[in-house]
Amino acid sequence: MQTVEHLPPPASGPTLRLLEGVRVLDLTxxxxxxxxxxxxxxxxxxxxxxxxxxxxxDARAWGPPFLDGESLWFLSVNRNKQSVALDxxxxxxxxxxxxxxxxxxxxxxxxxxxxxxxLGVDSVTLRALNPRLIHVSITGFGLTGDASERPCYDLIAxxxxxxxxxxxxxxxxxxKVGTPAADLLSGTxxxxxxxxxxxxxxxxxxxxxxxxxxVESMTRFMTPRIVTxxxxxELPRRSGGKDSVIAIYQTFETADDxxxxxxxxxxxxxxxxxxxGLDDLAADxxxxxxxxRREFRDQIVQRIQATLLTRPCAHWLELFTAHxxxxxxxxxxxxxVRDPTLRDRGMFFAAPRGETSxxxxxxxxxxxxxxxxYQKPPPLLGEDNRQVLQAWLGWDDARIDAMQQHGAC
Numbered sequence: 001m002q003t004v005e006h007l008p009p010p011a012s013g014p015t016l017r018l019l020e021g022v023r024v025l026d027l028t029x030x031x032x033x034x035x036x037x038x039x040x041x042x043x044x045x046x047x048x049x050x051x052x053x054x055x056x057x058d059a060r061a062w063g064p065p066f067l068d069g070e071s072l073w074f075l076s077v078n079r080n081k082q083s084v085a086l087d088x089x090x091x092x093x094x095x096x097x098x099x100x101x102x103x104x105x106x107x108x109x110x111x112x113x114x115x116x117x118x119l120g121v122d123s124v125t126l127r128a129l130n131p132r133l134i135h136v137s138i139t140g141f142g143l144t145g146d147a148s149e150r151p152c153y154d155l156i157a158x159x160x161x162x163x164x165x166x167x168x169x170x171x172x173x174x175x176k177v178g179t180p181a182a183d184l185l186s187g188t189x190x191x192x193x194x195x196x197x198x199x200x201x202x203x204x205x206x207x208x209x210x211x212x213x214x215v216e217s218m219t220r221f222m223t224p225r226i227v228t229x230x231x232x233x234e235l236p237r238r239s240g241g242k243d244s245v246i247a248i249y250q251t252f253e254t255a256d257d258x259x260x261x262x263x264x265x266x267x268x269x270x271x272x273x274x275x276x277g278l279d280d281l282a283a284d285x286x287x288x289x290x291x292x293r294r295e296f297r298d299q300i301v302q303r304i305q306a307t308l309l310t311r312p313c314a315h316w317l318e319l320f321t322a323h324x325x326x327x328x329x330x331x332x333x334x335x336x337v338r339d340p341t342l343r344d345r346g347m348f349f350a351a352p353r354g355e356t357s358x359x360x361x362x363x364x365x366x367x368x369x370x371x372x373x374y375q376k377p378p379p380l381l382g383e384d385n386r387q388v389l390q391a392w393l394g395w396d397d398a399r400i401d402a403m404q405q406h407g408a409c
Contacts, residue, residue: 003337004067004171004359006351010374016367019045022198023392025100026050026120028110029183031154031180032138032214034077034347035187037108041080042373043236045106048098048388049078049379053085053409056381068356070378077360078378079351084389086409092276093118093408096389101129105390106194110150123209133207138190142213152214155183161218166225169240186217191276228321242301247293248272252305257313262303262326269293274360275323276307346371353377385409 022045023299026037041047050058059074088097111119116122123135137143158164158176168175190212197208204401263269273282274395284293320327335347351359363373389395403409
C-alpha cells in the first residue's frame with residue numbers, strides 16, 4: 001500500500017549550498033555510486049548523471065515495486081541530479097564526455113580498472129584532460145590487488161566482511177543486513193573523500209585519485225568486532241545480537257511487542273533496577289559493575305525478561321523515558337515513516353513531479369539548523385541533455401540535434 005500521500009512536501013527555504021559551484025559527473029549505476037553523488041547533490045553540488053541511451057542506470061529496471069513505471073530503488077538515490085543520455089562507447093559520445101570532463105571538478109565511476117581503461121574513463125586518461133579533476137572509483141575490491149577485477153554487489157561485500165556471519169539468531173543461517181549496507185557505506189565514504197579532496201585541492205590546485213572498495217568500507221564497519229577479536233582471540237558468533245560487551249544490551253519481549261534495552265553504565269543499571277522494582281539486583285554486589293553483570297548475564301537476563309513480560313511495551317518505554325534509561329521500540333517500516341520524532345525533524349517528504357509525488361528520505365544532517373536539500377526530483381532518462389550541453393559546453397541546438405541523430409545521446 002502506498003503511503004506517500006501521508007508525507008509532507010519538501011521543506012521551504014534556501015537549500016544547502018556548502019558545495020555550490022562544484023560540478024560532478026556521475027558515471028555510476030546501481031546504489032553505491034548514486035548514493036555518493038546524492039549526498040554531494042544534497043550538499044549543493046551540481047551533479048550530472050551520465051547514462052546509457054535507451055537503458056540508463058541499471059537500477060531503473062530494479063523492480064517491482066515501481067511508481068508510475070519507475071523503480072523506487074532508483075528514485076531513492078537520484079534526486080537533485082540532471083540526467084544526460086550519452087553513449088561514450090561511440091567516438092562522438094566519448095569526445096562529448098571528455099569535453100564535459102574539462103569543465104568538471106569530480107567524476108565518479110564504478111567499473112573495474114580494465115573496464116575504465118577500455119571506456120577511456122580511467123584516472124590517467126581523464127586527469128590528463130583536467131589535472132584539477134578528482135577521480136573517484138567505487139569498486140568491489142579496490143583498484144589494486146589480486147581481487148581487483150572481481151565483480152561485486154552489496155551481498156558479496158557483506159558476506160566477505162564478516163557482518164553476515166554475526167547477523168541472525170544463533171544456530172541459524174547467516175543473514176544479510178536489511179538494507180544495502182555496503183553500498184551505502186562505500187557511497188558515504190566516497191562522498192567524504194570527495195569533500196576532503198576538494199579541501200586539499202583548494203590549497204594545492206591539484207586533483208586526486210580516490211579508490212573506494214565496498215569490501216573495505218564494509219570491513220571497516222566491523223572495526224569494534226575485529227579489534228576485539230584480534231586483541232583477545234575470542235571469536236564472536238551469531239547470537240541474535242545478545243553477545244555485546246555491554247552486559248545488558250539486547251532485545252526483550254514484553255506483554256505485546258519487543259523492545260531494545262541498553263544498560264551501558266552503572267548509573268543506568270541502578271536507575272533501571274529502581275524503575276522496575278528490582279531492588280535486590282541493585283543491591284547485589286556481584287552485579288555492581290559491567291564485568292560482574294557479564295559474568296552473571298544469563299540469570300540477570302532471565303529476571304529482566306520475566307519482569308518485562310508483565311506489562312506492554314508502551315508502559316515500559318514511558319517508564320524508561322521518565323527514568324532516562326536507553327530503550328526503544330523495534331519498529332516496522334510503516335511505523336518508522338510515521339514516527340513523530342522523525343517526522344518533526346523532517347526526515348521524510350514527497351517530491352512533486354508532474355501528477356506524481358515521489359517519496360524521499362532527507363539528508364538528516366543540519367547545518368546552522370537547516371537540512372533543506374530538495375532542488376528537483378529524480379530525473380527521467382536524458383531529460384537534461386540539451387540544458388547541460390548548452391550550459392557546460394556552449395553547444396547550440398543544431399550540434400545537439402546532430403548528436404541525437406547519430407544516436408550518441
